[in-house]
Amino acid sequence: MKLTLVTGLTGLILLATIIELLRRRQLREKYGMLWLGVLVIVIPLALFPRLLDNVAGMLGVASGVSLVLFLGIVFLLLVCVHLSWEVSALEEETRTLAEDFALLRAEIDAERAARNELVSHDG
Amino acid sequence: MVNGKRVLIIIPALNESGSIGDVVREVRGELPGVDVLVVDDGSTDRTHAVAAAAGALVARLPYNLGVGGAMRLGYRYAYEHDYDVAIQIDADGQHDPRYVPKLVDLLDDTDLVIGARFAGEGDYNVRGPRRWAMVMLSAVLSRIARTKLTDTTSGFRAANRRIIEMFARWYPVEYLGDTVETLVHTARRGYKIRQVPVAMRRRMAGTPSHSPAKAMIYLGRAFAVLTLALIRR
Numbered sequence: 211m212k213l214t215l216v217t218g219l220t221g222l223i224l225l226a227t228i229i230e231l232l233r234r235r236q237l238r239e240k241y242g243m244l245w246l247g248v249l250v251i252v253i254p255l256a257l258f259p260r261l262l263d264n265v266a267g268m269l270g271v272a273s274g275v276s277l278v279l280f281l282g283i284v285f286l287l288l289v290c291v292h293l294s295w296e297v298s299a300l301e302e303e304t305r306t307l308a309e310d311f312a313l314l315r316a317e318i319d320a321e322r323a324a325r326n327e328l329v330s331h332d333g
Numbered sequence: 334m335v336n337g338k339r340v341l342i343i344i345p346a347l348n349e350s351g352s353i354g355d356v357v358r359e360v361r362g363e364l365p366g367v368d369v370l371v372v373d374d375g376s377t378d379r380t381h382a383v384a385a386a387a388g389a390l391v392a393r394l395p396y397n398l399g400v401g402g403a404m405r406l407g408y409r410y411a412y413e414h415d416y417d418v419a420i421q422i423d424a425d426g427q428h429d430p431r432y433v434p435k436l437v438d439l440l441d442d443t444d445l446v447i448g449a450r451f452a453g454e455g456d457y458n459v460r461g462p463r464r465w466a467m468v469m470l471s472a473v474l475s476r477i478a479r480t481k482l483t484d485t486t487s488g489f490r491a492a493n494r495r496i497i498e499m500f501a502r503w504y505p506v507e508y509l510g511d512t513v514e515t516l517v518h519t520a521r522r523g524y525k526i527r528q529v530p531v532a533m534r535r536r537m538a539g540t541p542s543h544s545p546a547k548a549m550i551y552l553g554r555a556f557a558v559l560t561l562a563l564i565r566r
Contacts, residue, residue, distance in 0.1 A: 305398055305402055305506060308394050308395050308396065308398060308402070309394070309398075309402070309405060309406045309409060311394075311395055312372070312392045312393055312394045312395070312406055313392060313406065313409060313410060313413070315392070315393055316370075316390060316391065316392040316393070316410065319385075319391065320390065
């Protein structure tokens, strides 16, 4: 009973955190929805840990809890890979921006130098 | 102008205020008709100011991108300003600008020309894992490019219009990607690559690393980069 209280409360606190982050627009919707979806699955399991025992038995896993643990790790791994992928894409984007910025700055410098030269010739 | 071609010398530089001024002045002295673009790769010293004072065009990146990032910026500049030839030279003064006309001449029937050490001219030698890495890279890349390449990591190369256009769009930013991966990519697309022997000089500033552990890491990374380049499209 105590364990159910701990896991259930943890799930509810996580749910509140995600909703609050979404409410403050600190999380992009795609990530917010992902974590909300996860919590919708996890909270019932936290309250009733034996829910998955039947499925686990069919797959040859001794207990539903082990199955949740396994699936959880696989899921987190996939999320990490996805985030690495996103970061790579972001780095490519910022790289292009940095290059654009440097090109523009070079352009402005060249124009300014040309103008100064004109002025000094006139004077 | 070198032999009727508009030539841009691209010099990627990171904290090279000690040598960049002399390198720029030397290039401009030896090759009066060419433009010199120094790409300041997010230096924290006065590299950009020293380069500009020496008469170079300067493109200054807001933060450090690595040689690959600096070089793509250089090729984008060459592409947008319609240069016929883009030549990459190191900022530490180890490349002799007097070889530039030789490289430009070869671009008539080649797309990418590499100025290679250990190809007969000059004295330069390495040992241990670094040497193994170079042997491995040159063996594999020579096969792919169907020409003898002995110094695949050379930062002294000349590109014609077709290569400039390709590199302006695509240039890897990862470690060794700027040398090894670009060669694989270029050769696979049917462009002609050739190397010419050039003598290298001592660096004007800075020292190369000689730690054996670093050399082993270098070998491992070279192998990884090469394998990745080969399985990529």
